[in-house]
Amino acid sequence: MAVTVVLVADDDADIRDLVAFKLEQSGLEVIAVEDGQAALEQARARRPTLAVLDVSMPGLSGIDVCRMLRAEPATAGMLIIMLTARVQEQDVEGGFSAGADDYVTKPFSPRELVSRIQALLSRARA
Amino acid sequence: MRRDPSVGRLLTRSFAVLVALIVCSGLTEMTTVLVQHRVVRELSTHVQPLELANARLRAVLGDAQRGLRGYLLTGDTQVLDTYLSARGEYTQASLNLLELATAAEEPAVDAQLVRADIWWALAEQQRRAPPRSDTAARFVTEGKPLFQAFVSENEAFDRTLARRVTTLQRRSSWLGGVTVVVVIVLTLVAAATAGVAALLTARRITRPLGAVAWVLDERGAGRLDARADTGRGPTEIRAVAAAVNAMADERERIRVAEGDVARLRSEVRELGYRIRAHLRVQDAISEAIRGLAATMNADHVLVRMAPGQTDVPQYASLGDEHVAGRLAPLAACDVGWLSGGDVWTTDDASPAGDVQPPVAEIRACAEAGAEAVLTVAVSVGEECLGALTLLRDHGPAFTPVDVRLVEVVAADLGRGVHLARLYEREQHLVARLQELDTAKTDFMSTVSHELRTPLTSIAGYVELLLDAEAGELNAPQAKMLDVIGRNTRRLRDLIEEMLILSKIESGAFSTSREPVELVSLVEHAVEVIAPAAAKAEVTLHTDVRGPLPLHADPDQLDRVLMNLLANAVKFTPGGGEVRVAARREGAEIVLVVADTGMGIPAGEQKALFTRFFRASNAVRQAVPGTGLGLAIVNTVVDNHDGRIEVESAEGAGTTFTIRLPAA
Numbered sequence: 203m204a205v206t207v208v209l210v211a212d213d214d215a216d217i218r219d220l221v222a223f224k225l226e227q228s229g230l231e232v233i234a235v236e237d238g239q240a241a242l243e244q245a246r247a248r249r250p251t252l253a254v255l256d257v258s259m260p261g262l263s264g265i266d267v268c269r270m271l272r273a274e275p276a277t278a279g280m281l282i283i284m285l286t287a288r289v290q291e292q293d294v295e296g297g298f299s300a301g302a303d304d305y306v307t308k309p310f311s312p313r314e315l316v317s318r319i320q321a322l323l324s325r326a327r328a
Numbered sequence: 329m330r331r332d333p334s335v336g337r338l339l340t341r342s343f344a345v346l347v348a349l350i351v352c353s354g355l356t357e358m359t360t361v362l363v364q365h366r367v368v369r370e371l372s373t374h375v376q377p378l379e380l381a382n383a384r385l386r387a388v389l390g391d392a393q394r395g396l397r398g399y400l401l402t403g404d405t406q407v408l409d410t411y412l413s414a415r416g417e418y419t420q421a422s423l424n425l426l427e428l429a430t431a432a433e434e435p436a437v438d439a440q441l442v443r444a445d446i447w448w449a450l451a452e453q454q455r456r457a458p459p460r461s462d463t464a465a466r467f468v469t470e471g472k473p474l475f476q477a478f479v480s481e482n483e484a485f486d487r488t489l490a491r492r493v494t495t496l497q498r499r500s501s502w503l504g505g506v507t508v509v510v511v512i513v514l515t516l517v518a519a520a521t522a523g524v525a526a527l528l529t530a531r532r533i534t535r536p537l538g539a540v541a542w543v544l545d546e547r548g549a550g551r552l553d554a555r556a557d558t559g560r561g562p563t564e565i566r567a568v569a570a571a572v573n574a575m576a577d578e579r580e581r582i583r584v585a586e587g588d589v590a591r592l593r594s595e596v597r598e599l600g601y602r603i604r605a606h607l608r609v610q611d612a613i614s615e616a617i618r619g620l621a622a623t624m625n626a627d628h629v630l631v632r633m634a635p636g637q638t639d640v641p642q643y644a645s646l647g648d649e650h651v652a653g654r655l656a657p658l659a660a661c662d663v664g665w666l667s668g669g670d671v672w673t674t675d676d677a678s679p680a681g682d683v684q685p686p687v688a689e690i691r692a693c694a695e696a697g698a699e700a701v702l703t704v705a706v707s708v709g710e711e712c713l714g715a716l717t718l719l720r721d722h723g724p725a726f727t728p729v730d731v732r733l734v735e736v737v738a739a740d741l742g743r744g745v746h747l748a749r750l751y752e753r754e755q756h757l758v759a760r761l762q763e764l765d766t767a768k769t770d771f772m773s774t775v776s777h778e779l780r781t782p783l784t785s786i787a788g789y790v791e792l793l794l795d796a797e798a799g800e801l802n803a804p805q806a807k808m809l810d811v812i813g814r815n816t817r818r819l820r821d822l823i824e825e826m827l828i829l830s831k832i833e834s835g836a837f838s839t840s841r842e843p844v845e846l847v848s849l850v851e852h853a854v855e856v857i858a859p860a861a862a863k864a865e866v867t868l869h870t871d872v873r874g875p876l877p878l879h880a881d882p883d884q885l886d887r888v889l890m891n892l893l894a895n896a897v898k899f900t901p902g903g904g905e906v907r908v909a910a911r912r913e914g915a916e917i918v919l920v921v922a923d924t925g926m927g928i929p930a931g932e933q934k935a936l937f938t939r940f941f942r943a944s945n946a947v948r949q950a951v952p953g954t955g956l957g958l959a960i961v962n963t964v965v966d967n968h969d970g971r972i973e974v975e976s977a978e979g980a981g982t983t984f985t986i987r988l989p990a991a
Contacts, residue, residue, distance in 0.1 A: 217788070223792065287776075
């Protein structure tokens with residue numbers, strides 16, 4: 203079984219490293235990028251199975267990236283989890299209407315994030 | 329009669345006829361009396377003396393004949409004396425008769441006297457004849473026919489006179505009869521004329537007069553359009569009807585004029601309401617200008633504000649004529665000459681008080697070319713805000729009523745401008761406060777976001793370390809990391825609740841009210857808290873009696889329930905119990921959350937709902953908490969027009985009672 207590739211996009215390097223470290227510990231291959239544009243490019247180039255996108259990034263936001271990925275046939279089926287620092291409902295709704303499969307509110311527990319990712323992956327495989 | 333239907337004329341004519349009839353009747357009577365008088369006089373002075381004279385003549389002649397014959401037969405001279413005295417009397421009697429006789433009767437009298445004279449001639453011959461002789465006898469025989477001829481003439485004249493008497497008497501009696509008939513007829517005619525005249529007069533006066541009286545009654549009863557008919561009836565009644573109509577028209581005119589004034593008053597009052605209803609100064613002024621132009625028939629309206637009035641347009645006019653139109657010169661004039669309550673109008677010969685505009689103002693009015701100009705000060709109290717000027721191009725002059733009404737509008741405008749200005753200032757203040765509030769909310773949001781990111785890193789790495797992802801930890805290290813983790817969570821909760829409180833206080837949630845059933849909210853909250861309660865070995869009792877309909881924000885109510893239940897479980901030691909009860913009491917829905925926990929010291933209960941307050945006993949026992957939970961509960965209950973009460977005894981437990989208005 204091939205290694206599952208996960209794209210992690212967050213402008214905060216500490217969180218990016220934290221998520222990458224935890225996911226790699228969980229046996230996933232991680233591509234870490236620091237902005238929306240890079241996320242879009244890597245997603246097109248490497249076709250990861252799942253993307254963890256921070257909502258608020260400079261330039262393209264996580265929601266923009268999510269919407270663009272869903273609009274392209276090649277990446278439309280990608281699993282997407284949004285990371286949001288805001289609890290406002292409109293942000294969550296915005297994420298879902300852009301096509302996200304799930305979201306996690308900051309501050310989050312790395313364990314919780316991993317379990318959500320695995321839940322999504324197993325659901326996708328089933 | 330129809331051509332001149334005057335009752336006066338009718339009466340005049342009727343009386344003329346009556347007088348004529350009475351005069352005729354009198355004349356008739358008088359004529360009759362005169363005629364009868366003449367008849368009587370003729371009878372007494374002429375005919376009867378004539379009869380007497382005639383009879384005497386005959387008697388005299390008879391006496392003469394008897395005396396003569398006796399003498400001749402007897403020869404007695406004594407008897408002859410009779411003849412002789414008769415002869416003497418004859419002359420007297422014949423003269424008397426001739427004197428009395430008129431020309432018409434003279435032939436008859438003459439004929440008689442001729443016969444008498446013939447007899448007398450024979451009689452003289454006889455007298456000379458010897459008595460008792462043949463001659464005498466012959467003379468007697470001869471004299472007999474002569475005497476007889478005289479007697480027949482005499483008798484004929486007597487008969488003529490008797491006929492004359494009869495004729496006169498008959499004529500007198502006929503005339504009397506005719507007179508009676510004529511007088512009766514005239515009297516009847518006069519009576520009939522008087523009757524007809526009275527009837528006609530009565531009819532021609534009474535009916536039209538009745539009609540006029542009816543019209544007056546109708547008007548009295550409120551039918552103000554009732555008018556008398558001036559085309560019928562006699563001239564006098566027509567005049568009365570015309571007078572009644574003129575009076576009615578005048579009353580109507582006065583009534584209409586009063587109605588006009590009342591209508592103007594009400595229009596002005598409504599204009600005042602509209603002016604004061606405007607919240608923008610500009611709108612209030614425009615409303616006044618439009619309303620005055622229509623209500624007061626003004627061709628131009630100009631509002632000038634006194635210098636130094638802020639937040640008000642300096643000039644405003646109908647059709648913006650002050651910009652480059654006819655009102656430009658007037659707009660250039662300062663209104664400093666007016667003080668609060670002043671009025672000036674072009675037609676006011678003796679202006680009230682000493683209001684006199686400067687020459688420039690009067691010249692500008694003349695340049696505007698209007699016949700009538702009225703300027704009223706727009707004031708609030710004693711302060712003159714500006715001037716309201718109305719111009720009529722072709723008159724009429726402004727009446728005292730107009731001036732009063734415009735003064736009322738000016739006062740309303742003053743108040744309106746004042747209020748609108750206050751309102752606008754308040755609006756600015758509110759807008760600035762809202763901006764500040766938005767800035768605060770944004771700030772809170774940003775701060776919490778900015779805090780969350782580093783918190784995420786701290787919490788995440790602590791978790792990694794504790795999960796031994798970076799290698800095994802020794803006991804002190806693990807304990808220290810545990811402290812870091814606990815304080816990170818505390819910091820996270822603090823940020824979370826501060827954000828929520830900020831949002832709730834800014835009213836961002838209060839718009840999302842909807843019908844809510846408290847029963848299901850309570851059930852859900854109990855379900856969520858149940859694991860924590862079980863873990864802390866606290867028994868949960870629920871006593872909910874539905875239905876409990878509310879009009880509320882379900883998320884906020886859920887937060888209230890969760891905060892209260894979490895607190896109750898948190899502060900209640902193992903083996904204690906937490907009771908949740910909800911029921912309806914009249915128009916209120918009551919929610920009670922009671923625990924058997926540590927309680928709140930009596931002196932601290934007042935400060936319970938203030939932010940960051942934590943009970944001293946909780947702090948002492950190191951029970952975690954932010955001190956914001958009850959502040960949030962209190963704010964939410966406030967937002968829902970409810971009340972919250974607390975009863976607590978230290979060591980025995982705490983009971984929170986919330987009362988909310990039912991939907």
